[in-house]
Amino acid sequence: MGPGGPCTPVGWPLPLLLVMAAGVAPVWASHSPHLPRPHPRVPPHPSSERRAVYIGALFPMSGGWPGGQACQPAVEMALEDVNSRRDILPDYELKLIHHDSKLSYGSSSPALSNRQRFPTFFRTHPSATLHNPTRVKLFEKWGWKKIATIQQTTEVFTSTLDDLEERVKEAGIEITFRQSFFSDPAVPVKNLKRQDARIIVGLFYETEARKVF
Incomplete structure (x- = not known):
């Protein structure tokens, strides 16, 4: 794909799974009486008693495709949703570390491997x-x-x-x-x-x- 692509946190599976879990859990509970109902929200342990788990992310916030402006709030909502519950990682607090990406993680064009044409270009894809x-x-x-x-x-x-x-x-x-x-x-x-x-x-x-x- 080109430089413009989906937002990719460094530890992307976790935020993605969190968003999915938050969205589908109520559906499961309402359609299947055999599945356990989700635990009610209760105040989590105080932050001072919880161990921090940091999730790094690269969001394209500027340039031709600033898609990170939409992705970042979604990830923050997912982390907030987990942090507010005691039945998911009760002893941990998820924290997001993010920056505006200055390299392309998704550009896969073989032409970009030409160091003579693109001497300062780097990618993780x-x-x-x-x-x-x-x-x-x-x-x-x-x-x-x-x-x-x-x-x-x-x-x-x-x-x-x-x-x-x-x-x-x-x-x-x-x-x-x-x-x-x-x-x-x-x-x-x-x-x-x-x-x-x-x-x-x-x-x-x-x-x-x-x-x-």
């Missing part, structure tokens, strides 16, 4: 080409010697497909038909059908995936 060796292994496992591709015309997918093309060539696999589109995949999809392509590798964002399928 691997390049999208990371999945290509696995793709090749799957082709080999199933004995697929000819494949077709369809991609959205953006650098991340073009670079990833260029890398895949080199890898499949080394493995003796041929890309027989390569299609791309900017926003409307209708014509490329028709071309793939006309060529009777059976094994198709698709590289595009989820919004375009709905159009393709």
Whole structure:
């Protein structure tokens, strides 16, 4: 994905699970008499008696996609919800440490690995080409010697497909038909059908995936 993506706390599974638990617990209780009802809210132990558990987070609060402005309040609400209950981590107090991210944790474009073009760019997300060796292994496992591709015309997918093309060539696999589109995949999809392509590798964002399928 591009630099704009979902907010990712350093310890993201915990805040995410907390939000989900807070949202679904009342539903379970109201629809299933066999499940235990959630404990009533009671005053937690005083903060001075509770051990702090710190959760680090990076929120994009500025720039082209300041999505952290929406994510941060949700995480804070989740932590507050847990801290106000005695039946969840009663001896601990969750505390959030957050900063405006100054690096991209989600940009996966292979082009960003070029240190000559982007000498000061850092990311915590691997390049999208990371999945290509696995793709090749799957082709080999199933004995697929000819494949077709369809991609959205953006650098991340073009670079990833260029890398895949080199890898499949080394493995003796041929890309027989390569299609791309900017926003409307209708014509490329028709071309793939006309060529009777059976094994198709698709590289595009989820919004375009709905159009393709």
